Amino acid sequence: MNSATVKTYLPWVVAAALFMEQLDTTIVNTAVPAMAESLQVAPLSLKAVVTSYILSLAVGIPVSGWMADRFGTRRVFGIAISLFTFSSILCGLAQNVPMLVAGRVLQGIGAAMMMPVGRLAIIRTFPKGELLRAMNFVIIPALIGPLLGPTVGGVIVHWFSWRYIFFVNVPVGLLALWLAHRHMPDYHGDARRPLDVVGLILFGSSTALLSWLLEIFGEHRLDASSATALLLLSFVLLAGYFWHAHETPYPLLRMAPFRARTFRVAVIGGFITRLGVGGMPFLLPLLYQLGLGMPAWQSGLLTMPVAAAAMAMKFISSRVLARFGYRRILIANTVMIGAIVCLFSLVNAATPILLIVLLGLTMGFFNSLQYTSMNSMAFADIEAPDSSMASTISSSLQQMSMSFGLACGTLIVGWYLGDLPQTDRAAVTTALHYAFLTLGGMTMLSSLSFWSLRPGDGESVSRGRLRPTD
Numbered sequence: 001m002n003s004a005t006v007k008t009y010l011p012w013v014v015a016a017a018l019f020m021e022q023l024d025t026t027i028v029n030t031a032v033p034a035m036a037e038s039l040q041v042a043p044l045s046l047k048a049v050v051t052s053y054i055l056s057l058a059v060g061i062p063v064s065g066w067m068a069d070r071f072g073t074r075r076v077f078g079i080a081i082s083l084f085t086f087s088s089i090l091c092g093l094a095q096n097v098p099m100l101v102a103g104r105v106l107q108g109i110g111a112a113m114m115m116p117v118g119r120l121a122i123i124r125t126f127p128k129g130e131l132l133r134a135m136n137f138v139i140i141p142a143l144i145g146p147l148l149g150p151t152v153g154g155v156i157v158h159w160f161s162w163r164y165i166f167f168v169n170v171p172v173g174l175l176a177l178w179l180a181h182r183h184m185p186d187y188h189g190d191a192r193r194p195l196d197v198v199g200l201i202l203f204g205s206s207t208a209l210l211s212w213l214l215e216i217f218g219e220h221r222l223d224a225s226s227a228t229a230l231l232l233l234s235f236v237l238l239a240g241y242f243w244h245a246h247e248t249p250y251p252l253l254r255m256a257p258f259r260a261r262t263f264r265v266a267v268i269g270g271f272i273t274r275l276g277v278g279g280m281p282f283l284l285p286l287l288y289q290l291g292l293g294m295p296a297w298q299s300g301l302l303t304m305p306v307a308a309a310a311m312a313m314k315f316i317s318s319r320v321l322a323r324f325g326y327r328r329i330l331i332a333n334t335v336m337i338g339a340i341v342c343l344f345s346l347v348n349a350a351t352p353i354l355l356i357v358l359l360g361l362t363m364g365f366f367n368s369l370q371y372t373s374m375n376s377m378a379f380a381d382i383e384a385p386d387s388s389m390a391s392t393i394s395s396s397l398q399q400m401s402m403s404f405g406l407a408c409g410t411l412i413v414g415w416y417l418g419d420l421p422q423t424d425r426a427a428v429t430t431a432l433h434y435a436f437l438t439l440g441g442m443t444m445l446s447s448l449s450f451w452s453l454r455p456g457d458g459e460s461v462s463r464g465r466l467r468p469t470d
Helices: 003-039 043-071 073-092 097-125 128-142 144-159 169-183 197-217 224-247 261-277 280-291 296-314 317-324 326-346 353-377 384-417 425-450
Strands: none
Touching: 003 043, 003 073, 003 097, 003 128, 003 144, 003 169, 003 280, 043 073, 043 097, 043 197, 043 384, 073 097, 073 169, 097 128, 097 384, 128 317, 128 353, 144 296, 197 224, 197 384, 261 326, 261 353, 261 384, 261 425, 280 296, 280 326, 280 384, 280 425, 296 353, 317 326, 317 353, 326 353, 326 425, 384 425
């Protein structure tokens, strides 16, 4: 397979896999109220169905870089798609919440290998001057998933059973597997390195424990002393990992990419920003269905503008970044996203549908620019030998921040709701409104994390010019 062929077909291969993953995520968010009614649980308690998936991504992604280097990108990518498709069938057959969560964990493991390996193949195939354009090309088809997901999920839930939302992945997964077999390049690492099992145990257990604590805290199933002890244990395990990573020659996550300022700011700043907005895809369907009493199909239609605007932004993001630079865009854009999240606190039963659609369009537009900026700038000054580790670290922290952001959002809603029942529409709406104000304020404050950028940072990606790493 020559270089021109790889550059032609690789973005389509990765986009097909991302389409399946994004379609699944958005369908599940729309179906949460129906799933809760079917399984006879409270809707907010089903955040475990979402967080378990995101958490298994965060824990599994660090291994994906090692697997790709050891076994090759084509084999690992194909296994990932197969596992994701098979686990989707298991989710559709689940009879209770634990079974559904177990299926979602397997889905997360499949996605943990799928996303970073696809990104790694893109990074290794395209030079930095073409990287932003290639990433945008991959994301545009993948955004069709979020565009169709809410509507497809709403229609399925309205007319059929929520179980069918998982079976939609089967034909998509088979198509993605065929494309990967034919067109995915087979990259291997320059040198074999042993798997850091101790690091995986330390990092994985600390991340899993912290996410679990954030999930159950809002449901008050632990006393304060036990929760504090477990929280301290999670930090001790994480500190133990960093000590271990410093001492071992082949750590699970090597910290070398953090020497590049653009990578450091993009990853850490992105982590902080996603804490504020990570819960919005889960909370907005709750606002529309539980708060405003809309049917699932209408709720799905109202989330479509977010994806549509995000897709439109991808066509102009490279020119916007080249014109204004990463520093100005990230600072101003983060503040705008926070303000839009706050505006959702004004949405109630009397709000015209047109205004809700405009809010969704605006949010999708600025969210898309934010994620494009953070994800592309992270690799502006990363050299080829560090590309695999940089992709692994970036993907791991991105998924961790989404998991923590979702847990943070539901925790805030639960705190404002207090002891009031989730069947009380007025109480749920009020709690969600206060949560949007809180999350919006957190997002605006996160813009401070991008102030350390310099005006020329990221130009090797946005304008195709190479410059030495600082």
